[in-house]
Amino acid sequence: MRVVSVMNQKGGAGKTTTAMNVAAAAAESSDVLLVDVDPQGSAAWWAGRAGDDLPFDFAQEINIANLAKLRALPYDLIIVDTPGSLEKTGVLKEVVKQSDFVILPSEPEALSFQPLLHTVETVIRPLGVDFRVLLNKLDPRVPGDEIDAQKLIDGLGLPRFRTGIHSYKVHTTAPLSGSVVTQYRPTRASFKAINDYRKVTVELFAIWANTPRNVGV
Ligand SMILES: Nc1ncnc2c1ncn2[C@@H]1O[C@H](COP(=O)(O)OP(=O)(O)OP(=O)(O)O)[C@@H](O)[C@H]1O
Numbered sequence: 001m002r003v004v005s006v007m008n009q010k011g012g013a014g015k016t017t018t019a020m021n022v023a024a025a026a027a028e029s030s031d032v033l034l035v036d037v038d039p040q041g042s043a044a045w046w047a048g049r050a051g052d053d054l055p056f057d058f059a060q061e062i063n064i065a066n067l068a069k070l071r072a073l074p075y076d077l078i079i080v081d082t083p084g085s086l087e088k089t090g091v092l093k094e095v096v097k098q099s100d101f102v103i104l105p106s107e108p109e110a111l112s113f114q115p116l117l118h119t120v121e122t123v124i125r126p127l128g129v130d131f132r133v134l135l136n137k138l139d140p141r142v143p144g145d146e147i148d149a150q151k152l153i154d155g156l157g158l159p160r161f162r163t164g165i166h167s168y169k170v171h172t173t174a175p176l177s178g179s180v181v182t183q184y185r186p187t188r189a190s191f192k193a194i195n196d197y198r199k200v201t202v203e204l205f206a207i208w209a210n211t212p213r214n215v216g217v
């Protein structure tokens with residue numbers, strides 16, 4: 001079992017969208033639990049809209065001390081959605097201590113990089129947990145957008161997923177309709193949207209094939 005937290009102190013970077021959709025893609029082959037530790041409760045609201053149609057289990061856990069107990073549950077993967085605030089450094093450190101891996105979704109914009117670097121340098125690197133930046137909201141209509149964004153992240157010296165997540169309108173309406181990416185009505189855009197998250201999940205599993213679990217917790 002692995003615990004993966006989705007983190008970035010930049011608000012609106014796509015943490016909740018990433019957590020829900022990576023959980024959905026992983027749930028195609030694994031038993032997955034999504035835990036929302038953000039008091040804002042966006043993932044909880046989204047899961048509530050989905051109801052019984054959600055393809056993975058869901059829990060809201062604001063008391064971080066209880067996270068350790070979740071490891072005992074019989075899941076293949078636990079994904080943790082976290083709050084996006086610079087004031088939450090202490091809480092985020094407690095989450096990282098319980099994590100085997102951290103996904104950092106980030107928009108491909110210079111103004112996003114300061115909070116992203118803050119999260120990496122203050123919260124994640126001091127605890128030595130493996131992480132990757134996941135580029136989010138890439139423009140699917142601009143072919144060079146992804147390569148330019150990759151260069152920016154590489155220039156910051158941060159490891160990243162080879163796959164990026166593109167921006168599709170359907171992602172913004174999914175919470176209200178209570179659906180996750182694997183349930184989108186089939187269209188050309190939704191096929192690409194599903195493919196993005198499936199590729200990230202495959203990459204995640206491939207990274208783990210070569211990494212021992214966080215046995216320190
Ligand atoms: N790949 C994407 N394509 C289109 N819209 C997206 C994508 N990812 C995120 N969004 C939209 O961007 C907004 C912010 O996303 P989200 O709520 O997932 O970010 P967050 O990091 O969880 O925010 P917070 O810091 O408030 O928790 C939402 O409206 C969401 O629908």
Ligand SMILES: [Mg+2]
Pocket residue numbers: 015016017038042043081082084
């Ligand atoms: Mg969120």
